[in-house]
Amino acid sequence: MTKVLVLHSVSLLRSALVALLKSEGAFDVFSAGWRSAARHVGALRPDVCVVDLDCPGAAGLLDGGADADRELLGAGTALLVLASAGRPGALRRAFEARALGYVDKHGSPHRLVRGIRKVAEGERFVDESLAFGFLEASRMPLTARELSVLARAAEGESIAEIARGLHLSNGTVRNYMASATRKVGARNRIDAIRISQCAGWV
CATH class of the missing domain: 3.40.50.2300 (Response regulator)
Structure with a gap:
């Protein structure tokens, strides 16, 4: 059985x-x-x-x-x-x-x-x-690092908290966030999180 x-x-x-x-x-x-x-x-x-x-x-x-x-x-x-x-x-x-x-x-x-x-x-x-x-x-545009940054942002973490958690600089986190926002065609960070969550990426 x-x-x-x-x-x-x-x-x-x-x-x-x-x-x-x-x-x-x-x-x-x-x-x-x-x-x-x-x-x-x-x-x-x-x-x-x-x-x-x-x-x-x-x-x-x-x-x-x-x-x-x-x-x-x-x-x-x-x-x-x-x-x-x-x-x-x-x-x-x-x-x-x-x-x-x-x-x-x-x-x-x-x-x-x-x-x-x-x-x-x-x-x-x-x-x-x-x-x-x-x-x-197969068309998901985001890299693994961009996904991890967005996922943490979706949990309410600030740029500084994401940077500490991922061992990155604040500027690097902002760059990943900007890149992810651009790739998914979002207007801002909140819109990028919404689009990514609806697609099941984060």
């Missing part, structure tokens, strides 16, 4: 996903919030881990890339993400974290079930409805 772990920050949605998967009968399903994710993964050793890309906790997993993915999930666990085509940046980050399955969270439940079965067998699964999002993801 396929062992599935659902990671989600919202308890109600976790419970709904668990109930849906248990009704299929072919899965042994567990769930956890982000704070206890590592402990659950270590104890359960799931075949598949299901993650909603819109969860705040998902960013920590994906932003670390493949190394963070392997550290949290372990070598024997496949990552399947619930995604939206309108957030290409999140799709790109999931791809870089070596997610094997991509299910449209606005699609039908049977697609999620099929996706889990596929990735549990080591096969890639991508919903057709996410194809355009992947094309958009």
Whole structure:
């Protein structure tokens, strides 16, 4: 029987996903919030881990890339993400974290079930409805450093705080901010953050 772990920050949605998967009968399903994710993964050793890309906790997993993915999930666990085509940046980050399955969270439940079965067998699964999002993801204009500066700015950090956190000068941070603002076609820093968040880049 396929062992599935659902990671989600919202308890109600976790419970709904668990109930849906248990009704299929072919899965042994567990769930956890982000704070206890590592402990659950270590104890359960799931075949598949299901993650909603819109969860705040998902960013920590994906932003670390493949190394963070392997550290949290372990070598024997496949990552399947619930995604939206309108957030290409999140799709790109999931791809870089070596997610094997991509299910449209606005699609039908049977697609999620099929996706889990596929990735549990080591096969890639991508919903057709996410194809355009992947094309958009390939066009992300920002560098990793520009993304990290924007992400910290989105958390409310000042230029000086970002500079200290990233071990950069204030002027360098301003240059990255200006470059990111120009590349996304924003009017100012706040607009750049809004555009980047809507695209799922930060």
